[in-house]
Amino acid sequence: MHVPDGFINAPVSAATAVVAAGAVAVSLRGASREQGGERTAPLAGLVAAFIFAVQMLNFPVAAGTSGHLLGGALAAILVGPWTGVLCVSVVLVMQAVLFADGGLTALGVNITDMAIVTTVVAYALFRGLVAVLPRTRRSVTVASFVAALVSVPASAVAFTLLYAVGGTTDVSIGKVATAMVGVHVLIGIGEAAITALTVGAVIAVRPDLVYGARGLQQRLKLRVNGELVDAPGSGPAPAAAAPRSRRRFLAAGLITSFVLAGFVSFYASADPDGLEKVAADHGIDERTEEHANADSPLADYGVKGFDDARLSGGLAGVIGVGATVVAGTGVFWVVRRRRTDEDAATAAPTDTAGTTSTSV
Known part of the structure; x- marks a missing residue:
């Protein structure tokens, strides 16, 4: 749904840019x-890279139409709604700047539609479902499914509203809304x-x-004489093992992202996605402008100079994942560093007061 x-x-476009920036x-x-x-x-950077990789995997949803992950629900549930907005925003910026996917002047529209709307709608619905469902891991998965499903047509509705206000062609908004919501409900199932x-x-x-699963972890249960009891020593893993386990998890996730973008993406559907199909069918694309970075070395997810389509697309995917994980991790490292500095500044007066009191 890259506009x-x-x-x-x-x-x-300018108004949505202000909204997106805010x-x-x-x-x-x-x-x-x-x-x-x-x-x-690192986890937030990995989530951004994974979303970038999976967005390259267009899947068929109807005759001549494909869809791809938007990622707002996934990011919000894995790393939190605020971090989720940033994850998807990083992906959209990388796609627009490096791969000419999504207009530069439309970046505010895309961030508003694909990062903000999907994340807010998905996480609000997710929290509501988790609150009423049994507090189990399975409930988190079920709530994730429903939240992601609803977030995609919600994004389609948001685009339709934006087009109703600022569309550049004279088309029937009712027909556009029907077509957008209809096809994006199908895409939502894949999402x-x-x-x-x-x-x-x-x-x-x-x-x-x-x-999204914080506070829902349960102790390992064993069945003894037909009854479930807590397994001895089944509490949290030892703190010393956590860093190594986290590193392995991050490495596995990054390798998976590279494989998806560098190899599996070659087998993705070549059909236009939901927005492209609706735009072509209803004349929304009559005033489409050429992307400012259309001549970039990575435009259209291929590396210029390589004649082999598989090699060109795979290499572009690998570059995209690498660039996104670096950019995403950098953004969240700055966020984490800022939090550390704020905590230190807050604690400083107390430490100073304590030192003064001791010296007296």
Whole structure:
């Protein structure tokens, strides 16, 4: 659902850019609270890279139409809603700047639509479902599925509203809304499946790293004489083992992202995605403008100079994952560093007072 330049007029594009900038600024502060004292910058960077990789895997949803992960629900559940907004925003910036995917003047539209709307809608619904469902890991997976499913048509509705206000062609908004929501409900099913499978897989190996599952971890149960009892010594893993386990998890996730982007992406559907299909069918794309970076070395997810399509696309995917994980980790490292500095500044007066009192 990457909106190109020319779909939305300049005033509305500028307004969404302001909204996006404000949301990112607020998310930077919120993300510092979500990260707390944990070393979550690498995890957040990995989530951004994984979303980038999976977005390259377009899947067929109808005749001549494909869809791909948006990622707002997945990011919010794995690392928190504020951090999730930043994760998807990093992906969208990398795609627009490096790969000419999504217009530069439409970057505010895309961040508002794909990062903010999906994350807010998905996480609000997720928290509501988790509150009423049994407090189990399975409930987290089920809630993830439903939240992701709803977030995609919600994003389609948001685009339709933006187009109703700032669209550059005279088309029937009712028809656009029907087409957008209809196809994106189908795409939402794919989004929901990917999100639930990913969240379920992470919960199975490292539930402590899933933001949406905090407080839901249960002790290992053993069946004794027909009754379930807590297994002895089944509490949290020893602190000394956690860093090594985390490093292994991050390495496995990064390798998976490289494989998806560098190899599996070659087998993705070549059909236009939901927005592209609706735009072509209803004339929304009549005033589409050429991307400012259309001649970049990585435009259209291929490396210029390589004639082999498989090699070109795979190499572009690997470069994209690497660039995204570096950019994402850098952003969240700065967020974490800022939180550390703020905590130190808050504690400084107390330490000073204590020192003064001792000297007296």
